[in-house]
Amino acid sequence: MSSSKVMKMPEYKLHYFNGRGAAEPARILFALADVEYEDIRYEMEDWPAKKPEMPLQALPVLEIDGKMMTQSQAIARYLAREYGFNGTDNMETFRIDEIHEAIVELQRELYKLHYEKDEDKKKEINQSLVDTIIPKFLNFFERRITENHRSGGYFVGDGITLADVLVYNITYNMEQKLKFSLDKWPKTAALCKKVASHPKVSAWLKKRPQTEF
Numbered sequence: 263m264s265s266s267k268v269m270k271m272p273e274y275k276l277h278y279f280n281g282r283g284a285a286e287p288a289r290i291l292f293a294l295a296d297v298e299y300e301d302i303r304y305e306m307e308d309w310p311a312k313k314p315e316m317p318l319q320a321l322p323v324l325e326i327d328g329k330m331m332t333q334s335q336a337i338a339r340y341l342a343r344e345y346g347f348n349g350t351d352n353m354e355t356f357r358i359d360e361i362h363e364a365i366v367e368l369q370r371e372l373y374k375l376h377y378e379k380d381e382d383k384k385k386e387i388n389q390s391l392v393d394t395i396i397p398k399f400l401n402f403f404e405r406r407i408t409e410n411h412r413s414g415g416y417f418v419g420d421g422i423t424l425a426d427v428l429v430y431n432i433t434y435n436m437e438q439k440l441k442f443s444l445d446k447w448p449k450t451a452a453l454c455k456k457v458a459s460h461p462k463v464s465a466w467l468k469k470r471p472q473t474e475f
């Protein structure tokens with residue numbers, strides 16, 4: 263191949279706040295793919311000046327060779343496709359998308375707790391999350407992992423995909439914030455352990471900034 267045909271790696275910059283939040287799945291995918299990027303983290307006091315520069319005045323934004331691309335789920339899917347974490351056929355990708363959409367729904371429920379200011383209402387939301395909403399999703403994850411007959415205990419195939427990354431990420435947040443335990447969902451717990459102990463992911467987890475959200 264002539265040198266002019268050698269593909270240059272894109273220059274990536276991930277713009278977000280100093281937190282895991284909606285950018286963390288992208289950071290974990292970058293770690294898994296062993297791809298370099300600039301992890302730009304804005305402090306809240308600097309955000310008003312930066313906000314107008316962003317395509318939808320919100321973060322995360324993935325800058326690819328100067329192009330500013332937005333929407334956290336689209337960013338995660340782009341990286342998963344680009345680096346081989348999006349399944350190997352249409353059915354596998356369907357299964358990954360299905361988990362992805364379930365995570366978006368679960369995250370929406372968790373935000374309700376985060377944004378509620380009234381203490382009594384907060385308690386109510388917390389109770390319904392722990393008793394009903396979170397178990398519904400975890401039962402579903404458990405079933406989907408069981409349906410995958412390949413070795414490894416992942417959602418599809420025999421290796422990590424975007425689905426595993428997203429479930430690891432949200433359960434980490436639930437364990438941190440709600441002190442929620444995965445004891446009743448052993449397959450999901452094992453899957454999350456596997457993601458966290460993947461050498462590339464575990465190196466990232468050790469070095470990532472410790473932040474509240």
Ligand SMILES: N[C@@H](CCC(=O)N[C@@H](CS)C(=O)NCC(=O)O)C(=O)O
Pocket residue numbers: 283284313319320321322332333334335
């Ligand atoms: N649907 C968008 C939502 C983006 C969003 O609301 N981002 C929040 C942080 S998670 C933000 O930028 N907040 C600051 C602001 O809106 O000024 C996505 O998933 O990327």
